[in-house]
Amino acid sequence: MFQELLLISVFGGLVALDKTEAYQTMFSEPLLIGTVVGFLLGDLAGGLTIGILFQLAYLWVMPMGTATFPDPTVGSVVGACGFVILNRLSPDRFHLILLLIFLFVIPFSFFAGWSLIKQRQLNFRLLEEADLYAERVTIKGFGYLFFLALSGSFLRGFVITGTGVLCLLIVLKPLLGLLTFVSELYLENMELTIWGLGIGIMIYLFGRKKNLSWCIGGVCLGIIFLLV
Amino acid sequence: MHTHMRKISRFDLFRLYLRSFFVQAGWTYERMISLGFVWILIPLAKKLFSSEKEQRDFLKRHLLSFNANPYLASYALGAVTKLEETKTPPQQIVRFKDLLRGPLGALGDNLIWQNLRPALLILGLILTFRFGVYGALSFFLIFNLQQVYLRARGIVKGYALGFRVSSDLTCGYLQNVTKWSGRMGAVLLGILIVLSYGHLTQLKSWGRSIQLVIQPPxxxxxxxxxxxxxxxxxxxxxxxxxxxxxxxxxxxxxxxxxxxxxx
Known part of the structure; x- marks a missing residue:
C-alpha cells in the first residue's frame, strides 16, 4: 500500500509539472491519467473507465492565459487511484463508488486549483531573486531558480496527490460501508449525466453553424460504423 | 538590414528548442512566462555578449513581462535570437516582444485549447472504445507529433524571419491546422453522438470492461x-x-x- 501511494504521488508530481510548468505533452489529460494509474495499480480496465469519465467531465478545462481554474489533473490522479482501490475492495458497488468519487473529486479539484494559484504567487519570490541575479550578472543563478520552480511544482503535485488519496480513502472507505442500503439499481445509469455533460461540452466547442455539414457527415459515418 | 557574422549555430538553435519545452517554468501573475523565457535564452547571453554590462541589459530586458501560448512561444524565441544576434537596438526588441504577445496568445489558444486538443481528445475517446488503451496512447502520440513539430517550426521560422515572424503566423499553416482541427472535431462529434446512442446500454458494463456489445436500444x-x-x-x-x-x-x-x- 505504501509503495503504491508513493508511486501514485510521484506520478501526481509529474502530472502537475506537465500541466503547468514543463513539456505540456498532455499526459496530464484525465484519459491518460486513468490509463497510467490503472496500469500502476494493476487494473487497466478500471483505470481506463474512470479516465474516460473524468475526461468527459473535464473536457471544458482550458488553461488559457491567466485564467484561474480548478486543477482536474491532480484531482483525476486522486480520483482514479481511489476508484481503482475501492472498486478492488467492493467490485459490486461500481455506481456508488463512482458517485462518491465524483463528489470527492469536484471540490478537491478546486482545492488543487487554489494550491496552483498560491504556488504561482510564490513564484514571484523567484522573480525577485532573478532581478537580483540579473543586476549582479550571476548567470548560474538562473539555473538554480529554474530548478526551484520545477521542484516547487513537482512537490505541489506530489504532496497534494499523496494527501488527497489518503483523505479519500479515510473518508470514502467507511462511507461505502455505511451506505449499504443504497441499491446499485437506484444508481444504475448514473454515468449518463457525465456522458451528457461531455457531449454538451463538445457540441458547445464544435457545434458552430459553419461546422454543421461536417457534423452531419460525422453522424453518417457513425451510423456506418454502427451498422458495420 | 543589418549585416553580421553568424554567431548562432544549428546546435545553439537545437538547445533553444529543447529548452523551449520549459517555457512556463516559474510562471507568475506579474510577469507571466518571463522567468522561463530568460532561462531558455541564457546560452545566448554567454555566446553573444562578452561584457558584463551587455549581459546585464540582456537579462533585464528579457525579464520584463511577457506571455505567449507555450506551444507558440518558440516563434518569439527564434525571432528574439535573430534580433539579439544582429544587435538590434534593445528598445526595438522590447517593443517587438510586446507586439507579439497578443497574436501568439490568441492564435495559440484558438489552435491548441479550442480546436486541436478537444478534437484529438474526442478521437482518443472513440479509439479507446474500439482499441482500449491504444486509443488513449494514440491521442498522446498524435498530439505530441504536432506539438514537437510546431515548436521546431517556431524556432526555425522565428530565427529565419526575425521581425517578419508575424508573416508566418498569418500564413496558411497555422490557419489551416486550426480550420481543419475544427472540422475534424465536428466530424468526430457526429460519430461520437451516434456511437453514444448506439451503445447506450453498454455504459453499465464499464465496471468490468470497456468492450462494447450491441444491445437493443x-x-x-x-x-x-x-x-x-x-x-x-x-x-x-x-x-x-x-x-x-x-x-x-x-x-x-x-x-x-x-x-x-x-x-
Whole structure:
C-alpha cells in the first residue's frame, strides 16, 4: 500500500509539472491519467473507465492565459487511484463508488486549483531573486531558480496527490460501508449525466453553424460504423 | 538590414528548442512566462555578449513581462535570437516582444485549447472504445507529433524571419491546422453522438470492461441522455460552471430515479 501511494504521488508530481510548468505533452489529460494509474495499480480496465469519465467531465478545462481554474489533473490522479482501490475492495458497488468519487473529486479539484494559484504567487519570490541575479550578472543563478520552480511544482503535485488519496480513502472507505442500503439499481445509469455533460461540452466547442455539414457527415459515418 | 557574422549555430538553435519545452517554468501573475523565457535564452547571453554590462541589459530586458501560448512561444524565441544576434537596438526588441504577445496568445489558444486538443481528445475517446488503451496512447502520440513539430517550426521560422515572424503566423499553416482541427472535431462529434446512442446500454458494463456489445436500444435511456446533453449545452451557453452543472445533473438524476423508478 505504501509503495503504491508513493508511486501514485510521484506520478501526481509529474502530472502537475506537465500541466503547468514543463513539456505540456498532455499526459496530464484525465484519459491518460486513468490509463497510467490503472496500469500502476494493476487494473487497466478500471483505470481506463474512470479516465474516460473524468475526461468527459473535464473536457471544458482550458488553461488559457491567466485564467484561474480548478486543477482536474491532480484531482483525476486522486480520483482514479481511489476508484481503482475501492472498486478492488467492493467490485459490486461500481455506481456508488463512482458517485462518491465524483463528489470527492469536484471540490478537491478546486482545492488543487487554489494550491496552483498560491504556488504561482510564490513564484514571484523567484522573480525577485532573478532581478537580483540579473543586476549582479550571476548567470548560474538562473539555473538554480529554474530548478526551484520545477521542484516547487513537482512537490505541489506530489504532496497534494499523496494527501488527497489518503483523505479519500479515510473518508470514502467507511462511507461505502455505511451506505449499504443504497441499491446499485437506484444508481444504475448514473454515468449518463457525465456522458451528457461531455457531449454538451463538445457540441458547445464544435457545434458552430459553419461546422454543421461536417457534423452531419460525422453522424453518417457513425451510423456506418454502427451498422458495420 | 543589418549585416553580421553568424554567431548562432544549428546546435545553439537545437538547445533553444529543447529548452523551449520549459517555457512556463516559474510562471507568475506579474510577469507571466518571463522567468522561463530568460532561462531558455541564457546560452545566448554567454555566446553573444562578452561584457558584463551587455549581459546585464540582456537579462533585464528579457525579464520584463511577457506571455505567449507555450506551444507558440518558440516563434518569439527564434525571432528574439535573430534580433539579439544582429544587435538590434534593445528598445526595438522590447517593443517587438510586446507586439507579439497578443497574436501568439490568441492564435495559440484558438489552435491548441479550442480546436486541436478537444478534437484529438474526442478521437482518443472513440479509439479507446474500439482499441482500449491504444486509443488513449494514440491521442498522446498524435498530439505530441504536432506539438514537437510546431515548436521546431517556431524556432526555425522565428530565427529565419526575425521581425517578419508575424508573416508566418498569418500564413496558411497555422490557419489551416486550426480550420481543419475544427472540422475534424465536428466530424468526430457526429460519430461520437451516434456511437453514444448506439451503445447506450453498454455504459453499465464499464465496471468490468470497456468492450462494447450491441444491445437493443432502450428509449428511456435515449430520452435521459438527450435531456442531459440539452441541459449541459444550455448551461454552458449561459456561462455556468460545468462542475456545478454536473452536480445539478447528478441531483436531477437521483430525483428522477426516486420518482420514476427504474430506468
Amino acid at each position: 432502450q428509449p428511456e435511456k435515449i430520452v435521459l441522455l438527450s435531456l442531459f446533453i440539452l441541459l449541459s449545452f444550455l448551461a454552458l451557453k449561459r456561462n455556468k460552471n460545468p462542475n456545478y452543472t454536473l452536480l445539478i445533473l447528478l441531483a436531477f438524476f437521483l430525483v428522477i430515479k426516486a420518482v420514476v423508478g427504474q430506468i
